[in-house]
Amino acid sequence: GIQNESFIATKVSQYSCQRKTTLNNYNKKFTDAFEVMAENYEFKENEIFCLEFLRASSLLKSLPFSVTRMKDIQGLPCVGDQVRDLIEEIIEEGESSKVKEVLNDERYKAFKQFTSVFGVGVKTSEKWYRMGLRTVEEVKADKTLKLSKMQKAGFLYYEDLVSCVSKAEADAVSLIVKNTVCSFLPDALVTITGGFRRGKNIGHDIDFLITNPGPREDDELLHKVTDLWKKQGLLLYCDIIESTFVKEQLPSRQVDAMDHFQKCFAILKLYQPRVDNSTCTMSKKLGMAEVKDWKAIRVDLVITPFEQYPYALLGWTGSRQFGRDLRRYAAHERKMILDNHGLYDRRKRIFLKAGSEEEIFAHLGLDYVEPWERNA
Ligand code: DCP
Numbered sequence: 001g002i003q004n005e006s007f008i009a010t011k012v013s014q015y016s017c018q019r020k021t022t023l024n025n026y027n028k029k030f031t032d033a034f035e036v037m038a039e040n041y042e043f044k045e046n047e048i049f050c051l052e053f054l055r056a057s058s059l060l061k062s063l064p065f066s067v068t069r070m071k072d073i074q075g076l077p078c079v080g081d082q083v084r085d086l087i088e089e090i091i092e093e094g095e096s097s098k099v100k101e102v103l104n105d106e107r108y109k110a111f112k113q114f115t116s117v118f119g120v121g122v123k124t125s126e127k128w129y130r131m132g133l134r135t136v137e138e139v140k141a142d143k144t145l146k147l148s149k150m151q152k153a154g155f156l157y158y159e160d161l162v163s164c165v166s167k168a169e170a171d172a173v174s175l176i177v178k179n180t181v182c183s184f185l186p187d188a189l190v191t192i193t194g195g196f197r198r199g200k201n202i203g204h205d206i207d208f209l210i211t212n213p214g215p216r217e218d219d220e221l222l223h224k225v226t227d228l229w230k231k232q233g234l235l236l237y238c239d240i241i242e243s244t245f246v247k248e249q250l251p252s253r254q255v256d257a258m259d260h261f262q263k264c265f266a267i268l269k270l271y272q273p274r275v276d277n278s279t280c281t282m283s284k285k286l287g288m289a290e291v292k293d294w295k296a297i298r299v300d301l302v303i304t305p306f307e308q309y310p311y312a313l314l315g316w317t318g319s320r321q322f323g324r325d326l327r328r329y330a331a332h333e334r335k336m337i338l339d340n341h342g343l344y345d346r347r348k349r350i351f352l353k354a355g356s357e358e359e360i361f362a363h364l365g366l367d368y369v370e371p372w373e374r375n376a
């Protein structure tokens, strides 16, 4: 009613970096539908339509009320014809036939399963689908397939990895990471980023940024940390990507820029004390297979030079859509190029230094947005 109208009266930005998006989503019914559509377009490699639905989803997540009538979306940006039609259908029917169709689509269902495996993207899914494969079980059973080391780990720990990481598990892993890193570099700064920094209480992985204040850099840190975990039997998988950063090189203008930091995509073994130890004793008495007392957890470790740390923090905190909009805003509204390493002012032809995320927002002429308001 009145609340909605007064809200609409204040102009809503098309950029999620000029909005506040908390986890309190009043329009889940719509945004879930948009995300299914976006994912289906991603599987079809239709980036334009995919982005259109992701932007609409982000926008509805930022509204402080539930959309119940078409009037509620009047004057809002990011609502094209496709999106408008979908909203109308959901308002009128309570659900969308288009979304239902996608959810029942053979190709969508197969791609959904395949891409849920660590190391499997749209390209690989396409290949498997063309071979006639439809489920994760069928892929697993096909012994002729040549799987990457990453995909092998993905199938080996599939059950653990699809069950999401909890906040408690993230905290437990955080302690392990901090302890190990600080045993080699006592002054190192270890920060949890990604969804957990935005206040989410579940995630598909745990992301960490590591930096060492001062001039000292240790190119060997990541190797030392993972070698120790290997010795301790905690490392189930590890792929270290060496840094490819070139100083003075202009930031990448890609929409989804992969950064150049040294990083490690790992799977850690997190021991979990069993709540019910009677099952344990019982299974041992009965000579049953030992009860698994650990869970495989996906962990990303990223090492950044100290002076790039605020940019890396901003990029890795996400959300993905928030990051995309920050870069789009920088390019289109400020003639600047933003990536996870820095900010380049094309008019002044200089890199802008920043000691904190707040300073980056200030360079861009944006009001500061707290991490928990970046759930776009
Ligand atoms: N990111 C980035 N550069 C990469 C990979 C990711 O800047 N090469 C950013 C975008 C994401 C954030 O880092 O918002 C974390 O990536 P995740 O895929 O882990 O996403 P989230 O942590 O937001 O979600 P989830 O809860 O699924 O882990």
Ligand code: MG
Residues within 6 Å of the ligand: 194, 195, 196, 203, 204, 205, 206, 207
């Ligand atoms: Mg994450």
